[in-house]
Amino acid sequence: MLNGKRVLLIVAGGIAAFKCHDLIRKLRGQGAHVRCVLTDAGARFVTPLSLQALSEDKVYTDMFSLTDESEMGHIQLSRDADLLVVAPATANILARMAAGMADDLAATVLLATDKPVLAAPAMNVRMWSHAATVANVETLKKRGITFVGPNDGAMACNEYGPGRMSEPAEIVTAIEALLTTSSALKGKRALVTSGPTREAIDPVRYISNHSSGKQGHAIASALARLGADVTLVSGPVNVADPVGVKLVKIESADQMLEACLAAGKLDVAIFAAAVADWKSAKPADAKIKKKPGAPPPALELTPNPDILATVSKPGAQRPTLVVGFAAETENLVANAIDKRTRKGCDWIVANDVSPATGTFGGERNTVHLVTADGVEEWPTLAKDEVAARLADRIAQQLGRPRAVKAAE
Numbered sequence: 436m437l438n439g440k441r442v443l444l445i446v447a448g449g450i451a452a453f454k455c456h457d458l459i460r461k462l463r464g465q466g467a468h469v470r471c472v473l474t475d476a477g478a479r480f481v482t483p484l485s486l487q488a489l490s491e492d493k494v495y496t497d498m499f500s501l502t503d504e505s506e507m508g509h510i511q512l513s514r515d516a517d518l519l520v521v522a523p524a525t526a527n528i529l530a531r532m533a534a535g536m537a538d539d540l541a542a543t544v545l546l547a548t549d550k551p552v553l554a555a556p557a558m559n560v561r562m563w564s565h566a567a568t569v570a571n572v573e574t575l576k577k578r579g580i581t582f583v584g585p586n587d588g589a590m591a592c593n594e595y596g597p598g599r600m601s602e603p604a605e606i607v608t609a610i611e612a613l614l615t616t617s618s619a620l621k622g623k624r625a626l627v628t629s630g631p632t633r634e635a636i637d638p639v640r641y642i643s644n645h646s647s648g649k650q651g652h653a654i655a656s657a658l659a660r661l662g663a664d665v666t667l668v669s670g671p672v673n674v675a676d677p678v679g680v681k682l683v684k685i686e687s688a689d690q691m692l693e694a695c696l697a698a699g700k701l702d703v704a705i706f707a708a709a710v711a712d713w714k715s716a717k718p719a720d721a722k723i724k725k726k727p728g729a730p731p732p733a734l735e736l737t738p739n740p741d742i743l744a745t746v747s748k749p750g751a752q753r754p755t756l757v758v759g760f761a762a763e764t765e766n767l768v769a770n771a772i773d774k775r776t777r778k779g780c781d782w783i784v785a786n787d788v789s790p791a792t793g794t795f796g797g798e799r800n801t802v803h804l805v806t807a808d809g810v811e812e813w814p815t816l817a818k819d820e821v822a823a824r825l826a827d828r829i830a831q832q833l834g835r836p837r838a839v840k841a842a843e
């Protein structure tokens with residue numbers, strides 16, 4: 436996907452710098468050319484030699500190097516790139532970027548560039564949530580800098596929270612989103628639901644499921660890469676926000692339905708979310724307390740709205756193409772065919788989510804595409820590849836004049 440693209444990777448000083456090795460490998464595996472700029476602090480974590488060996492190119496570290504400047508000035512470094520990636524983007528380099536500093540080679544290249552810049556933040560959770568960093572990130576976003584991550588998780592400093600650098604595969608996906616746009620879906624409006632929903636039992640407890648949001652988020656990215664105007668309605672997930680997509684974060688199925696209906700007139704809607712089928716009939720306003728000797732409280736459930744079935748209803752507001760998912764653990768295809776009719780959607784992407792398949796939370800997916808014309812069995816693919824293939828099929832379908840479809 437990145438064949439021939441030139442990425443200038445700026446490695447700043449954070450423990451996550453070690454992930455750059457894998458990032459370079461993955462980018463080169465996709466056919467990209469990677470050239471590295473390493474800051475002084477970055478060189479405390481990774482060596483120029485390792486970056487040079489993996490990128491098979493010279494590593495630039497010093498703004499005042501006579502040889503570097505004569506071979507490749509700082510302006511030329513950014514001119515030669517299709518995209519600049521700052522990974523890890525530490526609190527310090529983000530602050531220097533926001534302030535327009537040019538106090539080392541990395542900051543100078545970033546100030547001098549007119550190319551797209553992607554930043555993958557990595558820092559302690561309190562540094563990330565500090566008002567100074569929040570303001571810097573806001574400033575940089577306003578200037579058009581794209582962010583991937585950070586993710587929630589355990590940190591090197593033994594704390595937990597947002598601040599972990601996105602995984603190399605997520606950074607590669609964000610790079611693809613910035614570099615490989617096409618216009619197959621330009622002017623089309625798309626809605627994608629993703630992740631689980633959470634149904635409150637009381638203010639501290641909820642009902643949910645194992646959906647990671649990886650497949651839904653990948654579909655939103657793939658549609659955006661084809662030029663669609665994408666709204667992603669997502670339950671709580673721990674994957675990077677897709678680039679170039681309007682993200683609406685919700686918790687419950689009721690909120691997801693409301694956000695979907697608010698998306699307006701759509702060309703295509705894809706329902707990849709694992710919506711909880713039931714919610715508590717009477718969520719408690721205060722935490723339900725244990726009473727010594729008393730039996731556990733009974734949990735009365737009531738059905739959630741079926742979002743896919745609601746949006747699939749015939750009418751002027753119905754999207755041209757409605758795609759549902761079927762998460763099954765047995766009779767995959769038969770259940771998916773039945774679900775397509777029952778829900779009134781056009782296509783169903785059926786996936787086996789039995790624990791043995793590793794689909795929930797995993798990187799790969801084996802799907803069947805059920806349409807009015809029959810059932811297609813797709814090979815096992817990375818979730819990104821399933822998403823790209825589905826987006827291409829959607830583009831074909833939306834581009835197809837109705838008369839041609841009827842003649843087939």
Ligand code: CTP
Pocket residue numbers: 628688706707708709710711712739740741742743744758759760761762763774778
């Ligand atoms: N879906 C939805 N709203 C719900 C339940 C499901 O929009 N309340 C959507 C899902 O996003 C998916 C499709 O319906 O696109 C099928 O979801 P799935 O969980 O496979 O099926 P269910 O409708 O929940 O049926 P069952 O649990 O009986 O398999």
